[in-house]
Amino acid sequence: MPSSGKRIWFAGLTSLAVLCLSLSTAHAQDPFQIHQQTGADRIRIAVADFKPQSNTPTTGTYKHAFDTTLFNDLNSAGIFDIVSKDMLPQSTPGFPAEINLSQWSAAPTNAAMVAFGNLSVQGSNLIVNGFLDDAHNTQYPQVFTKQYTQEASDDNARQIAHQFADEIIFRLGGGISGIAETKIYYVKILGTDKEIYEMDYDGANQHALTHLGETSLSPRISPDNSRLAFSVLGTRGWSIKMFSLLLNRTVEFPSATGGDISPAWSPSGQQLAFASSRTGEYQIWISGADGKLSHKITSFSGGNSSPTWNPKTGAQIAWISGRTGLPQLYTMDADGSGVQRLTDGGYASSPSWSPNGQFVAFAWDRKYGPGAPGGQDIYVMEIATKKWIQLTHDGGRCDFPSWSPDGRHIVYANSSDGRANHTRIMSMLADGTQKTALTGAGADMPNWSWK
Amino acid sequence: MTAYATSPDEQNDRYGSGLAGAIVLHALLFAGIIGWAIYQHTHTDRWGENASTTGAIEASMVSAIPLPSKVPPVKDNVLTPDTPSIAPTPPPKEATQPPPKDTDVLVKANTPKPITKTASIPTPAPPKHAQPTPDTAKATTGEQATQIPESISQVPNGTSSITVQNRTFGARYAYYLEGVGRTIAHNWFTQEADPRSSIGKHAKIIFDIQQDGTPANIRIETPSGSTTLDSSALHALQRVEGFGPLPAGNRITVEDTFDYHQ
Numbered sequence: 001m002p003s004s005g006k007r008i009w010f011a012g013l014t015s016l017a018v019l020c021l022s023l024s025t026a027h028a029q030d031p032f033q034i035h036q037q038t039g040a041d042r043i044r045i046a047v048a049d050f051k052p053q054s055n056t057p058t059t060g061t062y063k064h065a066f067d068t069t070l071f072n073d074l075n076s077a078g079i080f081d082i083v084s085k086d087m088l089p090q091s092t093p094g095f096p097a098e099i100n101l102s103q104w105s106a107a108p109t110n111a112a113m114v115a116f117g118n119l120s121v122q123g124s125n126l127i128v129n130g131f132l133d134d135a136h137n138t139q140y141p142q143v144f145t146k147q148y149t150q151e152a153s154d155d156n157a158r159q160i161a162h163q164f165a166d167e168i169i170f171r172l173g174g175g176i177s178g179i180a181e182t183k184i185y186y187v188k189i190l191g192t193d194k195e196i197y198e199m200d201y202d203g204a205n206q207h208a209l210t211h212l213g214e215t216s217l218s219p220r221i222s223p224d225n226s227r228l229a230f231s232v233l234g235t236r237g238w239s240i241k242m243f244s245l246l247l248n249r250t251v252e253f254p255s256a257t258g259g260d261i262s263p264a265w266s267p268s269g270q271q272l273a274f275a276s277s278r279t280g281e282y283q284i285w286i287s288g289a290d291g292k293l294s295h296k297i298t299s300f301s302g303g304n305s306s307p308t309w310n311p312k313t314g315a316q317i318a319w320i321s322g323r324t325g326l327p328q329l330y331t332m333d334a335d336g337s338g339v340q341r342l343t344d345g346g347y348a349s350s351p352s353w354s355p356n357g358q359f360v361a362f363a364w365d366r367k368y369g370p371g372a373p374g375g376q377d378i379y380v381m382e383i384a385t386k387k388w389i390q391l392t393h394d395g396g397r398c399d400f401p402s403w404s405p406d407g408r409h410i411v412y413a414n415s416s417d418g419r420a421n422h423t424r425i426m427s428m429l430a431d432g433t434q435k436t437a438l439t440g441a442g443a444d445m446p447n448w449s450w451k
Numbered sequence: 452m453t454a455y456a457t458s459p460d461e462q463n464d465r466y467g468s469g470l471a472g473a474i475v476l477h478a479l480l481f482a483g484i485i486g487w488a489i490y491q492h493t494h495t496d497r498w499g500e501n502a503s504t505t506g507a508i509e510a511s512m513v514s515a516i517p518l519p520s521k522v523p524p525v526k527d528n529v530l531t532p533d534t535p536s537i538a539p540t541p542p543p544k545e546a547t548q549p550p551p552k553d554t555d556v557l558v559k560a561n562t563p564k565p566i567t568k569t570a571s572i573p574t575p576a577p578p579k580h581a582q583p584t585p586d587t588a589k590a591t592t593g594e595q596a597t598q599i600p601e602s603i604s605q606v607p608n609g610t611s612s613i614t615v616q617n618r619t620f621g622a623r624y625a626y627y628l629e630g631v632g633r634t635i636a637h638n639w640f641t642q643e644a645d646p647r648s649s650i651g652k653h654a655k656i657i658f659d660i661q662q663d664g665t666p667a668n669i670r671i672e673t674p675s676g677s678t679t680l681d682s683s684a685l686h687a688l689q690r691v692e693g694f695g696p697l698p699a700g701n702r703i704t705v706e707d708t709f710d711y712h713q
Binding site for chain 1: 624
């Protein structure tokens with residue numbers, strides 16, 4: 001009998017221990033639970049082909065450029081569920097009187113919004129009338145109507161499409177302007193030289209800005225889109241140069257002895273943060289927009305670089321510091337106080353602060369070292385909670401993320417085989433979806449304009 | 452004196468062996484009882500589990516139960532006599548005067564009939580454009596039940612429905628309110644609400660949207676009874692920076708009902 005009782009006791013203790021163990025493992029798993037906030041549905045929008053109103057031979061080419069650009073802009077906006085062109089009704093409405101909205105709101109189109117209009121070439125002008133209708137509101141369908149008149153050219157047809165798309169995004173996207181008219185500045189690898197280039201947000205219209213014949217890196221456009229700061233490897237080492245987009249030439253910017261790299265504009269456009277080794281190790285410095293009144297705000301050994309301002313407040317700076325060994329991501333107030341470490345290990349680089357101030361995107365090699373698994377990928381961290389998500393997976397080496405002004409997109413450099421001259425510029429939505437290549441190989445360090 | 456222990460060891464050991472024996476005995480006794488009980492519980496059959504059926508009461512279904520016959524009706528029931536009582540006769544009609552004959556009444560011979568001219572009223576053509584519905588007067592009661600929400604957004608474990616007090620605005624700029632509802636739903640994290648206390652409850656938040664699209668005067672109109680649901684609804688609005696500029700007007704007042712369900 002006692003042996004039976006002992007066995008029961010033992011069984012009871014074992015079951016209790018198992019229960020405790022399972023409870024503790026359940027508790028330990030909590031931080032890894034993924035809460036997916038799917039939110040509300042996207043707006044389903046149908047984009048009709050615009051109706052040509054003139055018979056000139058160029059009308060067709062402009063119309064094609066316009067239709068394609070408008071469709072792509074809305075498709076990449078990240079807030080729309082865009083209706084495939086195969087599912088649109090057969091008719092091509094050019095005016096509100098010609099549209100039968102019940103056709104568009106019924107299956108298979110099921111559109112909540114319809115963008116349509118007409119396009120004509122009159123003399124040397126391209127005239128576009130765009131309409132946006134709410135297909136579910138039979139009483140007051142019209143959301144807005146716009147007329148655009150520009151000199152007739154392919155570029156202008158695309159430009160008008162960008163403007164019309166931005167207007168639609170502004171009206172339907174909760175007051176956040178579209179990015180269809182924004183620019184991306186980047187480094188073009190030309191043999192041994194690296195020059196600064198500019199392109200539209202969708203990769204079109206790529207053209208050179210600088211012709212220095214040197215190694216130019218880290219372009220950063222000013223908040224008012226008037227000046228471009230970048231670092232140049234000259235005969236006296238690294239220095240920061242300033243390029244005026246208004247004058248289309250480099251303008252005077254003082255350089256100190258010792259390297260100055262990785263400039264970053266404050267959101268006011270009045271200050272420039274950068275990394276400088278003028279006192280020995282690389283530290284973060286802040287100067288006026290003219291390069292004067294520079295002062296040091298960090299004093300940490302191990303190298304400090306890649307500052308980025310909080311664009312919302314202009315009062316904090318995130319940067320990369322090697323004060324504890326491998327480079328990690330830190331934030332501090334713009335006077336150098338309140339230092340906080342955000343990453344817990346690995347190799348972090350090139351932070352970019354989101355326009356709403358909530359997130360920071362950065363490149364991170366979480367398991368850095370010889371033979372370590374994984375590679376360098378783009379991550380986004382919420383500053384307040386230090387929770388992060390990985391946006392790129394298995395796509396090769398990714399670096400230099402930069403937020404779009406609407407905070408919905410991130411542009412970054414990607415090299416699928418890890419070789420520097422194979423690097424190209426990619427863009428994605430801020431949740432890591434809709435990755436598209438904007439350039440071919442030989443483009444690096446993108447920077448999205450502020451507006 | 453030899454019966455008493457003299458040395459300290461002996462004094463300490465006075466009850467030692469007896470106490471230990473008693474403890475061991477009791478322990479054995481208890482262990483034996485518990486062990487026997489557990490043994491009986493686990494190794495013997497449960498009551499009625501393996502008992503033979505002989506001697507048990509056997510029950511079998513019957514199709515009907517022989518109930519006692521019903522009581523025969525009482526024949527000489529004084530309360531309900533077989534002969535019906537005599538119905539009361541209706542009162543006699545009053546004698547009325549016969550109506551006067553036509554000839555008795557003097558009629559004027561040539562009375563012209565009055566001509567009634569009716570002008571043809573043209574039916575108004577239906578308006579070419581859709582007309583705004585007039586803002587109907589507010590009912591004092593039952594209004595909440597009758598107002599159809601302008602925008603309903605589904606999120607995990609929740610539904611957010613928006614109503615706007617200015618109904619003309621709601622009809623004219625439905626797309627704007629759809630956007631408002633969508634923005635709030637994006638920012639409502641239902642995980643913040645405690646499911647145990649929030650299921651089936653709803654919090655009503657009322658707020659203004661200013662001309663530039665920013666929400667203002669956010670307040671709880673009707674608390675749900677769950678503080679976590681109330682605060683999650685408030686947080687949803689506090690997270691919103693703006694809904695985009697108003698398409699018309701200076702400000703609108705919006706009610707948002709946050710329904711929590713499973």
